[in-house]
Amino acid sequence: MHTRRLVKRSILGSRVYAPSPTGDGAPVTGVVQAVKQENRDVSAAGARRSVYTVLMQDGSLKEFYEEEIAAGFNHTTAKVPLKSSLKQSSSNGAPESQKVEGGSLSPEAVEEQRMADSKRIGRDPDTRSVSLLEQKRKVVSSSIDVPHARRSEEEVDMDKVTAAMVLTSLSTSPLVRSPPVKVNEGLSGSWKDNGSAGPFTPSSNSSSGGYWSWSAPSDQSNPSTPSPPLSADSFKPFRVPSLGGVGPGPAGPEDPSLDEQDGSSLLFDEPIPRKRKNSMKVMFKCLWKNCGKVLSTAAGIQRHIRTIHLGRNCDSDCSDGEEDFYYTEIKLNTDSVADGLSSLSPVSPSVLSPPPPPPSPLPSLSQLPDSHRPPQSSDTKEPHASGTTPLSRSAPSALYLIHTDHAYQATAPVSIPSSNSNSAGSASTSFTPTNSSSFSISWQSPPVTFTGNSVSPSKSQSFGEQRSQTIAVLSSPPRATTALSRKVRGEGKKCRKVYGMENRDMWCTACRWKKACQRFTD
DNA sequence: ACTGCCGGGTT
DNA sequence: AACCCGGCAGT
Numbered sequence: 001m002h003t004r005r006l007v008k009r010s011i012l013g014s015r016v017y018a019p020s021p022t023g024d025g026a027p028v029t030g031v032v033q034a035v036k037q038e039n040r041d042v043s044a045a046g047a048r049r050s051v052y053t054v055l056m057q058d059g060s061l062k063e064f065y066e067e068e069i070a071a072g073f074n075h076t077t078a079k080v081p082l083k084s085s086l087k088q089s090s091s092n093g094a095p096e097s098q099k100v101e102g103g104s105l106s107p108e109a110v111e112e113q114r115m116a117d118s119k120r121i122g123r124d125p126d127t128r129s130v131s132l133l134e135q136k137r138k139v140v141s142s143s144i145d146v147p148h149a150r151r152s153e154e155e156v157d158m159d160k161v162t163a164a165m166v167l168t169s170l171s172t173s174p175l176v177r178s179p180p181v182k183v184n185e186g187l188s189g190s191w192k193d194n195g196s197a198g199p200f201t202p203s204s205n206s207s208s209g210g211y212w213s214w215s216a217p218s219d220q221s222n223p224s225t226p227s228p229p230l231s232a233d234s235f236k237p238f239r240v241p242s243l244g245g246v247g248p249g250p251a252g253p254e255d256p257s258l259d260e261q262d263g264s265s266l267l268f269d270e271p272i273p274r275k276r277k278n279s280m281k282v283m284f285k286c287l288w289k290n291c292g293k294v295l296s297t298a299a300g301i302q303r304h305i306r307t308i309h310l311g312r313n314c315d316s317d318c319s320d321g322e323e324d325f326y327y328t329e330i331k332l333n334t335d336s337v338a339d340g341l342s343s344l345s346p347v348s349p350s351v352l353s354p355p356p357p358p359p360s361p362l363p364s365l366s367q368l369p370d371s372h373r374p375p376q377s378s379d380t381k382e383p384h385a386s387g388t389t390p391l392s393r394s395a396p397s398a399l400y401l402i403h404t405d406h407a408y409q410a411t412a413p414v415s416i417p418s419s420n421s422n423s424a425g426s427a428s429t430s431f432t433p434t435n436s437s438s439f440s441i442s443w444q445s446p447p448v449t450f451t452g453n454s455v456s457p458s459k460s461q462s463f464g465e466q467r468s469q470t471i472a473v474l475s476s477p478p479r480a481t482t483a484l485s486r487k488v489r490g491e492g493k494k495c496r497k498v499y500g501m502e503n504r505d506m507w508c509t510a511c512r513w514k515k516a517c518q519r520f521t522d
Numbered sequence: 523a524c525t526g527c528c529g530g531g532t533t
Numbered sequence: 534a535a536c537c538c539g540g541c542a543g544t
Contacts, residue, residue, distance in 0.1 A: 494526065513536060516527055 030054035033061065283330040294330070301327040493520050 034053040052064050284301035286293040288309045295301040305323040306312045494517045495507035504512060508519040 496525070509535085510527085514527060514538070 028057060030056040030062070284327050285330050286327050288326050298327075298329075495519055 031054065033055045054062050054064055056062055283294050283296055284298050286295075286301055286305060286309075288305065291309065293301070293304055295304060302323040305326045309326060310322065495511035498520070499506040508517055510516055510518040
């Protein structure tokens, strides 16, 4: 590769110094347009002599032998003998170049050779009646530093790189559509104050960690390690406006190339993520204090935030990505809801009411948190159900996302709506961008928390006794399942006892396999 | 120590 | 799926 590049470096296009055409001795500069080999002295050892067609400053074309001109890449560089640079620019038809590259020719090299040959054949060395334009075209087509085939290959590579970057940014923040740089910018503006370790350490104890895991679990992946394909899936709705009802228009004017990459699906493992798309409806909810507007397209919500809250009238192209932090994605997936709640329901069916399929996002959002509260507190939910308080909407929306996650991951978040309902939106306003203090909850509870007493002490501190009760109830199911899951030891005789080890072949297969006996069931 | 059998590995 | 086995837990 490296040697290839050296070999392919061309003098074409280089600025050179040439003797003044007027003969007054002052050198003039020009740009090399073409190089020809002239077999002028056949008998000599260096059989060929190079002739350079130079486009002069006044627009005229002149030819010079290599001794006559000197090359420089810009005005400031010192003049260097042209010959030295020519030694390496043998791409223009010199047969030696192929030998330099080694015995085996790559397809690209063959292509280069073919093009160079055709060029040499097609152009009479003595004819200079070609127009400047045509000459330039030939130069570009035959002698440009990067051949076309290779360039397209590199373009594909760039696409992959770009796609990888997009995926990276997605895996860390599904809310952010822009490159990671923007994430940092936004964080430095909005989140860095709380002194957290960093945005990309969701498992770290504090606020920003909570933020990231907050939005990440919209799919069923562990918040601390979001899986790229799923994130990509969650990303899709951003870019597919047809999912929303706002309009068929373009979701966003910015960067159509990303859409193409999505379409090409270079890196995506499609079948699994795509499968869920049908039952998924994505809304975008403004998290600005006292707002809570819900739109069906990311562009719409961004525009809303940009214009209404950020007070920017300019188009989305002048956005710095800050809006991304002021809205959240609400996934309405009936399947996910069913899954998430079914995973909880076996624990305490009496407490959890089966969720009706949400007719619209907002009602379902207000219902879900209620289902986790003891029935006697249901009267307090009325104000929230009306949906007038932004707080009461933003927090449930987040909860909604979490419920699509694994049950054990939901243990911590579950307590949030409870506190919200009790202390009508004081500390629980945490989900508005202006107040990040609520993220002080110990967010990531270890999966072990399923034993009732393992509920994180910090959570008990943060929330009332009643809340921890609720958590205990919710986290009890695993314990019950473990207790019940292991079969009570059968009192009756088993194959081993009946037949003994010596008649092991008479055992039932289960006994032979050290499984629960199938023959002498209790 | 014996026994039942779960969870997981191998074929 | 059939088979095997380490290891846990009850007796």
